[in-house]
Amino acid sequence: MSIIKSGKGSDQRLLDxxxxxxxxxxxRCVKHDCKGRVRYDDNTYKMYRDHIC
Numbered sequence: 001m002s003i004i005k006s007g008k009g010s011d012q013r014l015l016d017x018x019x020x021x022x023x024x025x026x027x028r029c030v031k032h033d034c035k036g037r038v039r040y041d042d043n044t045y046k047m048y049r050d051h052i053c
Contacts, residue, residue, distance in 0.1 A: 001013060001045065006021070010022070013038075015027075015038060015045055018036060018051060020036075020038060025039065027040075029053060034051055034052055035050065035052055036049055036052070036053070
């Protein structure tokens with residue numbers, strides 16, 4: 001997992017080949033119609049919605 005900057009300067013996470021953006025308490029996939037989401041629990045990132053992209 002690593003942190004990168006988007007074109008507009010916000011933080012994005014790289015995790016398992018997908019990019020995520022911060023959305024309140026979860027991280028959402030950056031692709032528009034994708035449902036992929038991960039949550040940070042107990043010092044680990046856990047996927048709780050699968051990707052459709």
